[in-house]
Amino acid sequence: MSQSPEQWQAWLAEQLSSAEVVTDDVLYEHERLEAVARLRADELEHVEPLVGDLLAAGAAGVGAPVALFNVVLTGAQLIAGEHGLTGWMAEARATPAEWAPCAQVVRSGAQYVVPDLSADEATRHSPLTVVDGFRAYAGVPVRTGDGAVVGSVCVLDTTPRTFTESDLDRLRAIAARAVERLEAAAGQG
Numbered sequence: 001m002s003q004s005p006e007q008w009q010a011w012l013a014e015q016l017s018s019a020e021v022v023t024d025d026v027l028y029e030h031e032r033l034e035a036v037a038r039l040r041a042d043e044l045e046h047v048e049p050l051v052g053d054l055l056a057a058g059a060a061g062v063g064a065p066v067a068l069f070n071v072v073l074t075g076a077q078l079i080a081g082e083h084g085l086t087g088w089m090a091e092a093r094a095t096p097a098e099w100a101p102c103a104q105v106v107r108s109g110a111q112y113v114v115p116d117l118s119a120d121e122a123t124r125h126s127p128l129t130v131v132d133g134f135r136a137y138a139g140v141p142v143r144t145g146d147g148a149v150v151g152s153v154c155v156l157d158t159t160p161r162t163f164t165e166s167d168l169d170r171l172r173a174i175a176a177r178a179v180e181r182l183e184a185a186a187g188q189g
Contacts, residue, residue, distance in 0.1 A: 008088040008131070015096050026107045026149075027074050027097060035148035039182040041071045044093060047080035050181040051174075055083035055153075058174045062138075062167045064155035069142070069178055070102040071151040077102050080151070081178075087132060099126045102152040105139045109149050111168055113138045116160035128156075138163040140171040144179055153178065 026032070040046045051069045059067035069081030077100035079085065079093045089095065097103040101123060104112045114137045117123040128134050139154030153175040155167075 005088050005091060008127075009092055025074075027072060027103065032106075032148045032150065033073070035144045035146065036071055036073065036150045039144065039150065039179075039186050041080060041142075041150050041182060042073065042078055044078075044080055046185070047071075047182065048082075050185060051081035051178045052083065054174045054178055054181075055081055058153065058170060059083050059155060061170045062155050062163070064136075064138075064157045066134075066156040067174075068102075068154050068156070069151065070100065070139075070154065071142075072097060072100065072103050072106040077151075089128075089132060095128070099128060101128075101137045102139050102154055105141050105152040105154070106149050109141055109143075111138070111140045111171075112152075113163050113168070115162050119160075133158055135159050136161045136163070138167060138171065140168060140175050142175045142179055145183060 036042050047069060055067040055069060059065065066084040068079055068085065071078045071080045075097050077095050077097055079089065101112055101114060114120045114123055117129040117135050117137055123129055134156045136157040136159065137154060139152040141149045142151045142153055143149050153171050
């Protein structure tokens, strides 16, 4: 049974408000959250103009329809910048962290690649896969100048695929350039 965008948004709001709080998680580290605040990385109106062109170039360069600049907060992933995103995620601009492969990037501080989201135990039941039909994911950390991982730059594709080292290098370059722009805008660069 198909649900309307309003029903999905109501369900998402309920999920976000009832998310379990776990304080021994990297997502809750005070210094990391301070870095998000210093960069104003959780403010869509601030971030989107600074990263939009980078994401468009990244999607084109990797050959994926969607590229995102995600900021991972404590229990949610905020889609602070996007290229090619449609549907309920484009409207909501957030997902619970538990659905977000980008939360794995933040927790590990390393790239995370899933060639087939529908075959991966951690993502096959996620609304990103089931509802939106995304089938492949590649994400790299967004690391500030002082080393805090505040989020990720990622691409999503609608067909399973392998991402090359060149694709990941492109995403790393975009993440670095995005941080440079955010730090400069915050007077830190």
